[in-house]
Amino acid sequence: MEVRIQEKKRAIDFDIKVAWLAISRMYNGKAAKHDITTNIGFVLLHIDEVNGTPATKIAPLMGMESRSLTRMLARLEERKLIYRQADPSDRRVVRIFLSPEGLQAKAITKEVVINFNKALYQQIPPEDLDTFFRVMDNIHKVINTYDHAGS
Numbered sequence: 001m002e003v004r005i006q007e008k009k010r011a012i013d014f015d016i017k018v019a020w021l022a023i024s025r026m027y028n029g030k031a032a033k034h035d036i037t038t039n040i041g042f043v044l045l046h047i048d049e050v051n052g053t054p055a056t057k058i059a060p061l062m063g064m065e066s067r068s069l070t071r072m073l074a075r076l077e078e079r080k081l082i083y084r085q086a087d088p089s090d091r092r093v094v095r096i097f098l099s100p101e102g103l104q105a106k107a108i109t110k111e112v113v114i115n116f117n118k119a120l121y122q123q124i125p126p127e128d129l130d131t132f133f134r135v136m137d138n139i140h141k142v143i144n145t146y147d148h149a150g151s
Contacts, residue, residue, distance in 0.1 A: 027113075031109070036109070041105070041112070042062055042109075043062065044082075045110060046058050046062060047097070049098060052085065052097040053096050054087070058073075058096065073096065080099050081098070082097060082099060083097050084097075
């Protein structure tokens, strides 16, 4: 059965992109006050505060290419937000740790994200959020199927 997208229907990917750009602009505005960016904040959020995080685990968590993450980690290290340390049990693994400045930037980032999510949860009815999360899960499934289909 052929599925045709009617011109008058909204493009799902367009609305997702527009929403993300608006969220990113808002986050960047808040982050700029602390001399960081949205991307820096998201990297910091994915680093375990106690055990560090293997560098190879961060890129997939964020949906980034490892090359882009490597450059970003180098910038974060230059800014003294992170440091790298070999894993004591496996010297081939490099763990990323937060410096005291990185811990502070992560705390600020976490607060901004939590506050924005609280606002969303207060404004959007629970049943709408349940539907949203089900739809997003389905979109991820479609992306994986579509991406692996070679189209």
